[in-house]
Amino acid sequence: MKKIALIIIICFNSVLIFSQQLKEPTKAFNTIFLDKNEVNSYYIGGNPAYLKFDNSDELLSIQSTYTNETGDYKKYIDPETNRLYQLSFTGKKTLDSQQVFKGSFGIQKLERKKWDWFFTKYYDNWNPFLFGDSTSGNSHYNGIVMNAGYSAVLGGKYLIGANINYSVDEGLKEVTPHPTSKNRDIDFSFGGGYLLNDKISFGAYASVYDYQEIIDYAQDDFALYQETILLKYTSYNRPYVLPVKTENRYSYQNGYSGYANMTAKPNGWISTALYVGGGFEQATINEDISYVIYSAGHYENTFYKGGVSALFNITDRLNAGLYYDFKINDMWARHPSYDVVIMQNNFPEHIIKAGVDYQFCKSIKAGVEAGIDIAKYDYKDYFSQINWSAKPKKTMLGMGSQVKCNDYFSFFISFNYSHQSSEDNSFLFSPENGGSAANIIRKNDILFYQTNYNQYAVSFTPAYQLKSLGLVKLNINYSYIKPEKEFWANSAKRETFEANLEFRLNVY
Amino acid sequence: MKKYFKILTLFGLFSLTGCGLVDSLDKPDTIEGHETFKILLKDNSGFMEKLYGKETVPNASVFLKSSAFDYEINAVSDTAGIVTISGVNSDNYHITASRNMTADEMLKITGVASSNYKLTNQQAGVVTLNASNKAAVELKLDQTIGGSPIVLSELYVCGPSGSGLYFHDKYIEVYNQSDSVQYLDKIIVAFAFSNNYLGISYPNDPTYAHIKSIWMFPGTGKDYPIKPGQYIVCAEDAIDHRVSAPNSIDLSKADFEFYKNDAPDIDNPNVPNMIKINDLVSAVDWVPGGEKGAIILAKIAVDSIQPYDDHFIIPYANVLDGVEYMLDVTKLDKKIMSSKIDAGAAGGIQFYTGKSMERILINADGKARLKDDNNSSLDFHVNDHPTPGYHY
Numbered sequence: 001m002k003k004i005a006l007i008i009i010i011c012f013n014s015v016l017i018f019s020q021q022l023k024e025p026t027k028a029f030n031t032i033f034l035d036k037n038e039v040n041s042y043y044i045g046g047n048p049a050y051l052k053f054d055n056s057d058e059l060l061s062i063q064s065t066y067t068n069e070t071g072d073y074k075k076y077i078d079p080e081t082n083r084l085y086q087l088s089f090t091g092k093k094t095l096d097s098q099q100v101f102k103g104s105f106g107i108q109k110l111e112r113k114k115w116d117w118f119f120t121k122y123y124d125n126w127n128p129f130l131f132g133d134s135t136s137g138n139s140h141y142n143g144i145v146m147n148a149g150y151s152a153v154l155g156g157k158y159l160i161g162a163n164i165n166y167s168v169d170e171g172l173k174e175v176t177p178h179p180t181s182k183n184r185d186i187d188f189s190f191g192g193g194y195l196l197n198d199k200i201s202f203g204a205y206a207s208v209y210d211y212q213e214i215i216d217y218a219q220d221d222f223a224l225y226q227e228t229i230l231l232k233y234t235s236y237n238r239p240y241v242l243p244v245k246t247e248n249r250y251s252y253q254n255g256y257s258g259y260a261n262m263t264a265k266p267n268g269w270i271s272t273a274l275y276v277g278g279g280f281e282q283a284t285i286n287e288d289i290s291y292v293i294y295s296a297g298h299y300e301n302t303f304y305k306g307g308v309s310a311l312f313n314i315t316d317r318l319n320a321g322l323y324y325d326f327k328i329n330d331m332w333a334r335h336p337s338y339d340v341v342i343m344q345n346n347f348p349e350h351i352i353k354a355g356v357d358y359q360f361c362k363s364i365k366a367g368v369e370a371g372i373d374i375a376k377y378d379y380k381d382y383f384s385q386i387n388w389s390a391k392p393k394k395t396m397l398g399m400g401s402q403v404k405c406n407d408y409f410s411f412f413i414s415f416n417y418s419h420q421s422s423e424d425n426s427f428l429f430s431p432e433n434g435g436s437a438a439n440i441i442r443k444n445d446i447l448f449y450q451t452n453y454n455q456y457a458v459s460f461t462p463a464y465q466l467k468s469l470g471l472v473k474l475n476i477n478y479s480y481i482k483p484e485k486e487f488w489a490n491s492a493k494r495e496t497f498e499a500n501l502e503f504r505l506n507v508y
Numbered sequence: 509m510k511k512y513f514k515i516l517t518l519f520g521l522f523s524l525t526g527c528g529l530v531d532s533l534d535k536p537d538t539i540e541g542h543e544t545f546k547i548l549l550k551d552n553s554g555f556m557e558k559l560y561g562k563e564t565v566p567n568a569s570v571f572l573k574s575s576a577f578d579y580e581i582n583a584v585s586d587t588a589g590i591v592t593i594s595g596v597n598s599d600n601y602h603i604t605a606s607r608n609m610t611a612d613e614m615l616k617i618t619g620v621a622s623s624n625y626k627l628t629n630q631q632a633g634v635v636t637l638n639a640s641n642k643a644a645v646e647l648k649l650d651q652t653i654g655g656s657p658i659v660l661s662e663l664y665v666c667g668p669s670g671s672g673l674y675f676h677d678k679y680i681e682v683y684n685q686s687d688s689v690q691y692l693d694k695i696i697v698a699f700a701f702s703n704n705y706l707g708i709s710y711p712n713d714p715t716y717a718h719i720k721s722i723w724m725f726p727g728t729g730k731d732y733p734i735k736p737g738q739y740i741v742c743a744e745d746a747i748d749h750r751v752s753a754p755n756s757i758d759l760s761k762a763d764f765e766f767y768k769n770d771a772p773d774i775d776n777p778n779v780p781n782m783i784k785i786n787d788l789v790s791a792v793d794w795v796p797g798g799e800k801g802a803i804i805l806a807k808i809a810v811d812s813i814q815p816y817d818d819h820f821i822i823p824y825a826n827v828l829d830g831v832e833y834m835l836d837v838t839k840l841d842k843k844i845m846s847s848k849i850d851a852g853a854a855g856g857i858q859f860y861t862g863k864s865m866e867r868i869l870i871n872a873d874g875k876a877r878l879k880d881d882n883n884s885s886l887d888f889h890v891n892d893h894p895t896p897g898y899h900y
Contacts, residue, residue, distance in 0.1 A: 225670060227861045238577050238597075243856045244836050282532055289836070298533050332535055338598040339640040340540040382540040383597060 028398055028414050028459055031321025031355035032367030034311050036271040041261040044309045045275030047191040047205040049161035051100050051151035061090045061504040071494035073483045076444040077123050077130065079115035084108060093507065103148040110141040117231055119179050121171060121213055128333050128343050129285045129297035131215055131249050134229035135175050141183065143169020159193035159203065176222035177245065181215045203261045211253040219245050234297060234342065236442040237384035248288040249296060255281030269313040276306035298334040303327055317359040326350045342383040349375040366401040377449055386440060390450045392422040411462040418455040425450040453483040471504040538640045540597060545637045546644035547591040549605055553627060553651040558617045564589025565627060565649050568607035573886050575600040575838045590644065598639045600840065602852050602885040605629045605647055628652045633851015633883045634840055656828040657686035659880050660805060661739060663831060664864035664894040665796045666857045671753035678744040678796055679759060679896055680803060683878055684734045692734055693727030697742065697782065699789065700802035700832065701819040702844035709844035716821035717849060719804060722785040722813065723766060723794065741896045742766065744794050746779040755862055757894055766794030785810055798859045802832035802845040824848050831884050833865055852885025864894040
């Protein structure tokens with residue numbers, strides 16, 4: 001289940017992963033089809049000082065991406081369809097033997113089709129203070145994304161580096177009352193590393209992000225003919241329902257985190273990298289009503305995060321990998337007007353994977369990976385007096401193959417199957433103030449996490465080498481999720497299709 | 509632990525960048541919905557002191573309604589005058605507290621066995637129940653004698669749907685609550701004064717209601733009776749508005765009409781006209797605010813109305829009834845009329861939606877009555893369509 005959220009985050013927060021986009025498209029796997037040069041603190045943890053160890057070649061590339069996620073197995077707050085168009089230009093350059101620079105620039109359009117009620121861009125990050133209106137329709141966000149990363153080696157042993165992601169966009173709901181929004185996102189990180197010897201290095205890095213969203217509801221010409229109800233969600237139930245037509249909402253979110261990392265390659269056949277750290281993030285939301293600023297809520301999350309990746313080059317042909325990643329969240333939200341807690345959520349997640357790949361011959365390499373993703377939700381919505389919990393366990397099995405047909409043409413193909421089963425589901429609702437569990441407005445937002453489902457995903461990535469000029473590569477991914485029908489209609493499903501066409505120009 | 513992360517991260521980040529500060533909140537100690545609220549009812553009249561030797565009010569009926577959400581609470585104060593409420597959210601609650609004084613009690617207090625006295629919360633119509641504040645909320649009750657026999661029963665001011673900026677079909681409706689014939693002659697209809705542009709209003713004036721747009725029912729004393737249970741409609745223009753606005757209503761049979769003889773206004777000769785005393789609000793017609801405003805009924809001689817700056821004032825004692833309405837009914841801090849007249853606000857209606865505000869029909873002592881606790885948040889509901897001359 002968390003994977004879906006992860007996919008959405010990846011798709012719609014591309015700026016957050018921009019510096020990683022040059023990596024080959026084997027994102028379906030964490031333990032196979034790895035080069036041992038990729039097991040380092042640049043890929044595991046993301047310390048920008050280790051940009052020097054980015055495994056990609058120097059290049060200039062143009063990428064065009066199309067992503068379409070649609071279906072009715074979704075949370076109440078989700079649109080029926082998410083669609084992303086993106087065009088980006090990326091370059092990497094080694095300035096001299098000690099310095100590396102990488103940057104990118106992109107334009108993108110995000111469409112949300114049949115998005116009922118909501119008009120908050122980052123609506124799915126557990127922040128309960130959502131905003132929208134009583135109309136249903138399409139919304140879109142047009143904007144730019146930029147990234148720059150730099151790292152340098154000092155004195156042969158010390159690494160420093162920094163990375164910045166920046167994006168701005170403007171949103172518009174395409175139906176009356178035509179609210180607009182402006183979004184700005186900055187994510188900055190910097191770090192250092194120490195190369196103890198050619199086998200072990202240590203490092204540390206910190207990152208800060210700052211996000212701002214301004215939503216503007218103003219009267220348009222249709223205000224005379226259509227009643228507008230603004231909806232302010234604070235919980236799963238009981239939205240503030242206000243018959244006002246104009247309002248400005250300002251949302252400020254920022255996060256701070258710090259990590260320590262280590263990379264160790266004690267011998268020729270073992271490569272490991274790990275990181276551990278934590279931080280916190282918060283969101284403060286204000287609203288401007290008739291020139292008076294009111295608080296609309298405050299949300300915080302303290303988290304701990306870490307992971308380890310190990311690659312074993314058992315023979316020249318056989319490799320094995322292990323992967324572990326965790327994040328433990330402790331969230332709470334404060335009432336807009338009173339000094340009371342209205343929401344708490346403790347949410348740990350652990351992912352473990354293991355896999356092997358084997359080079360059958362010079363042109364064929366195949367691998368298989370298995371894993372498990374265990375999460376635990378303990379959500380207390382004091383505002384609506386709704387408590388729910390779930391322990392989703394997702395088992396994953398995937399296989400893939402790299403085939404090199406000749407000197408010019410190659411392809412990668414993979415298939416992944418996942419099954420999620422959720423245990424210890426509970427759903428407590430105190431009906432003291434009327435209503436019943438069946439009538440909770442955002443009931444599907446809870447059931448979504450408690451649903452058992454099967455997920456199938458395939459990817460196909462052909463690539464054609466244009467002699468010394470560069471490379472043309474197409475990456476196609478398709479994912480299909482079918483929930484068990486305990487809570488959902490027989491036809492419920494969620495499909496994601498993604499196509500990425502890249503032209504990569506070699507730089508010498 | 510979060511603090512350590514903040515310190516570590518911020519030290520690293522801002523010692524280099526020299527910019528930015530974190531403005532973080534501490535996690536509150538109080539959990540919403542887990543606290544018990546107490547409201548202490550205190551007698552401001554001295555009746556309880558004379559009866560029981562204490563100032564608290566036992567056995568009073570209390571009704572609360574959340575200003576933000578659609579739930580209501582009925583309770584009765586205990587022997588210590590305390591109302592205990594649990595399992596509800598922090599919010600501003602509209603409140604009416606009432607204790608009827610029996611004839612025996614009044615005999616002990618005043619020496620006269622009167623049965624139309626009661627204690628009510630005239631000074632505050634809203635209490636804040638805040639889970640982080642453990643102290644009991646105090647509510648003072650004053651003595652009330654009877655109530656106004658004539659009340660505003662319906663306000664239709666937003667305009668019809670689907671007809672652009674058509675606003676000529678507004679009306680107010682008054683109702684005789686009593687069991688005897690009353691007379692409308694010379695009763696004043698006025699708007700509560702406010703200047704939205706300058707942000708001026710007088711909701712906290714201790715003595716006077718500030719008014720503008722003053723009109724008066726015609727008659728010399730007993731020319732215009734209103735029978736018990738009768739509705740009287742006073743229309744902006746007493747015509748069939750459906751001709752110009754298909755979703756509007758027929759007001760050609762209204763009982764009175766606001767006709768502005770110094771403007772290009774419509775006059776239905778078959779409908780008696782209200783008498784304009786002073787109306788500078790609109791150059792074209794009698795026009796109450798479409799989304800917010802306040803309307804007052806008062807019984808006072810015209811020559812007793814005093815000018816004040818660019819408007820007029822009348823004593824609260826002369827006000828028969830008053831109703832305030834707002835677009836956002838949760839923002840009672842923006843009220844323009846004193847809570848002595850109306851502790852709450854009706855409405856929540858947008859322009860040109862064809863909705864009206866109507867007083868709630870209740871059964872009191874076996875008789876149909878319109879709710880009149882001087883708190884329009886509790887006394888009114890919203891109709892999908894106007895109901896001139898009848899109840900929804």
